[in-house]
Amino acid sequence: MPHAVSLLRAARLTRSAKPFLARGGFKQERCAGCRLLPSHCMCALRPSVPTRVGVCLLMADIEPLKPSNTGWLVADVVADTFAFGWARTETDPALLALLRDPQWQPYVVFPGQYAAPERVVHSVAPSQPSDKHKRPLFILLDGTWAEARKMFSRSPYLAALPVLSLEPEQISQYKLRRSRREDHFCTSEVAALCMQLAGEELAGQTLEAYLAVFTHHYLRAKHQQPVEWDGDAHRRLRELTGVAVQPPPLSL
Template sequence: MALAPHAVHHLYQYRKSISTKPFGARGKKLIRCPLCLLGEQFCTCALRRQLQTQASFLLIMYNDEVLKPTNSGRLIADLIPDTHAYIWSRTEPEAALLALLDSPQYQPYLVFPAQYAEQGQTILNQVPMSTLAEGKRPLLIMLDGSWREAIKMFRKSPYLHSLPLLSFDPDTLATYALRKGSHDFQLGTAEVASLALGAIGEAANGKALSTWFDLFVESSLLGRNRRCREDLLPITDFTDAFELAFEQANNGKR
């Protein structure tokens, strides 16, 4: 049975509804699934699962980011049931977004590099669940856009400056980037989210999200047809890896 559309799906439909012209993504002639935005023949929606997790996520997305087929923020919402998504506004942040930050249900952490911290801002690289007040769960906040856009969102959003930063040291990022084959250590939103899950003690869930990202990347490449199929590993290698990672993550919580 297919899972219901999530917060990013709804935000995508809203953003399309207020657009004055079609979004000119690469491969615009490709017939895409309206949910995962992959080519229909490479759609991964039937594989989507929900993880058992104590984490919640808040995606603050730059204006056009939600429309991009390459956006990896939606992969977080694919797997994490309690995920919220809003379009960033410099002058009028949504009341519901601000209410989340003040909710007694959550302890918010902004996942962002320590080098950009405001004076006096708390910096952490781990969040032991035992340190949270009773009844609270971590709300992991991701600024979803290009690197330049993410910096702009942080600097021009004073309501983020008092939040503790969850940050990863350069060695961690370099090791992860090497393992993932990323370039210049500028990891995608979903990749950083997988590190954040590890930082709250949910390494298996982080692995599941990481393999879901791998499947997304490979399916995207197939849809673009920019690499010879002989150069691509069989897509079943990635689907099998995700199914195994998901099983290991959820079996560990039974």
């Protein structure tokens, strides 16, 4: 069944006047399930991790169309992932309904220096199977840094929500797009950090491993190299999920 980001991508494509061509990417047929070349498909590796945490992706206009987008990976792993396109002048009513849903405690994940101090938090209550605890809903602003800042400052429906400011010790391992700063993390890395804050260690570790596998497949396809199915990235994902597959019969 298509997940939230896949559905948003399909809706965005219906509005496109011409085909979307990823800048610097490979211009060949892609798998509809993982956006990679069929020879490098990783759909059989898709993990399923039970978690009570939710993720809400606010995505810049063409972000769902980019094959390097990692919000897609979050939706693969976290069942309760919601995805909405962002626009300054209009807001999806389903997004507003989600933010009002009493089962969720929304947090806007963004650097604290851009928010009023009274809104900023650095921790969340662990996710627990109890009616007394609302489920954490992490709102991730998925786009370039400039787009994310615009979404944060020009979305009135976010203004009253707490801002979760992360303080990771590591640097980003994301290799599919360039960034001038090592403290800028891709969407799936941010989601992994949020999972760990909420006590969902397995989900966080799985997202980290899944990103490493996706990065390997993406770069190997880009450079017309075969997948190393027995490499460290695949081994780590197998350890966490128990999922092991043979390479597909297709070849470059």
